[in-house]
Amino acid sequence: MRLDDGARGYGAVWRTTGSVKQRDVVKKICFVGGGNMASAMLAGLRKKHPLLDCHIIEPFAPAREKLAALGVTVHEAANRAAIDGTDAVVLAVKPQVLKQVCGELLPCLDGELIVSIAAGTRISTLSRWLNGHQRIVRTMPNTPALIGQGITGLYAPSALAAADVATATDLMQSTGVVVPVDNEAMIDAVTAVSGSGPAYVFHWIESMLAAAHGVGFDATDARTLVLATLKGATALAEASDESPSLLRERVTSKGGTTAAALAVINERGVQQALIDAVRAARDRGAELGDTLDTA
Numbered sequence: 001m002r003l004d005d006g007a008r009g010y011g012a013v014w015r016t017t018g019s020v021k022q023r024d025v026v027k028k029i030c031f032v033g034g035g036n037m038a039s040a041m042l043a044g045l046r047k048k049h050p051l052l053d054c055h056i057i058e059p060f061a062p063a064r065e066k067l068a069a070l071g072v073t074v075h076e077a078a079n080r081a082a083i084d085g086t087d088a089v090v091l092a093v094k095p096q097v098l099k100q101v102c103g104e105l106l107p108c109l110d111g112e113l114i115v116s117i118a119a120g121t122r123i124s125t126l127s128r129w130l131n132g133h134q135r136i137v138r139t140m141p142n143t144p145a146l147i148g149q150g151i152t153g154l155y156a157p158s159a160l161a162a163a164d165v166a167t168a169t170d171l172m173q174s175t176g177v178v179v180p181v182d183n184e185a186m187i188d189a190v191t192a193v194s195g196s197g198p199a200y201v202f203h204w205i206e207s208m209l210a211a212a213h214g215v216g217f218d219a220t221d222a223r224t225l226v227l228a229t230l231k232g233a234t235a236l237a238e239a240s241d242e243s244p245s246l247l248r249e250r251v252t253s254k255g256g257t258t259a260a261a262l263a264v265i266n267e268r269g270v271q272q273a274l275i276d277a278v279r280a281a282r283d284r285g286a287e288l289g290d291t292l293d294t295a
């Protein structure tokens with residue numbers, strides 16, 4: 001048996017080599033909420049599982065029409081037919097409507113695997129809203145998921161069956177890479193690093209664009225220079241065996257231009273600001289989790 005390419009060994013689906021029994025591919029999925037994330041996951045899943053039977057519960061009629069045109073079976077409200085026989089029910093609504101959604105879902109559930117992508121909502125909270133339901137996986141994707149380049153943190157309680165973890169991992173791999181974490185509090189850390197991370201990068205891009213304008217480039221050239229630099233440096237860091245520190249040192253000759261820039265960056269404490277920012281995001285995530293826990 002081998003596992004597909006999930007990070008740290010959780011595979012997409014169990015594959016067979018020799019005598020080990022194969023776990024079947026995902027056959028039916030039901031999304032609750034047909035917004036951005038559900039659409040992104042749908043696109044990725046269909047590439048992987050062309051025969052997937054996909055159901056989406058979505059109260060907004062124009063959204064249902066769009067999804068129906070993609071060949072999805074749409075439902076205005078939760079019902080047993082949408083959920084019956086699914087490999088997983090994916091909670092893809094905003095956290096503020098999640099309690100209500102769980103209330104609507106509850107009468108239709110019969111022990112199915114629930115995969116939540118909702119920010120800030122703990123498994124214990126979801127389980128309480130779902131009358132003690134235990135088969136729940138919590139994940140935290142990020143916005144590049146919308147173009148298939150996301151990264152998702154995934155937490156599955158240790159009592160959960162390996163097949164459920166594999167199904168949840170497979171679903172989330174439809175939008176990019178999956179990193180499992182072994183305690184739920186680390187989902188707040190994932191949120192702080194990769195969930196909110198794109199915003200830090202966008203902020204960096206904005207700052208670099210302002211800097212490029214400041215030294216005389218028009219908007220078009222500034223955009224080309226900044227985005228290509230970011231893309232190229234990221235690709236180099238990914239391709240290289242050397243650490244980012246070493247790569248930085250290699251372009252920083254003593255007394256040179258990069259050294260002059262980095263001296264300002266260090267003097268202003270940019271690295272410490274980022275470390276503090278990530279801690280603040282993680283702590284805010286824990287606080288939001290506490291608030292929802294009392295809802």
Ligand SMILES: NC(=O)c1ccc[n+]([C@@H]2O[C@H](COP(=O)([O-])OP(=O)(O)OC[C@H]3O[C@@H](n4cnc5c(N)ncnc54)[C@H](OP(=O)(O)O)[C@@H]3O)[C@@H](O)[C@H]2O)c1
Nearest residue numbers: 033034035036037060092093094095117118119141142143
């Ligand atoms: N977008 C991301 O990259 C990203 C990243 C990390 C985490 N997440 C999490 O993923 C979740 C979904 O995000 P999203 O960006 O996909 O949100 P979204 O585009 O707003 O989609 C949510 C969908 O759920 C629908 N909905 C509302 N009430 C419902 C109900 N009672 N039953 C069924 N569907 C209902 C909404 O319809 P209406 O429009 O009519 O309200 C909307 O179509 C959120 O919890 C978010 O925190 C998203």
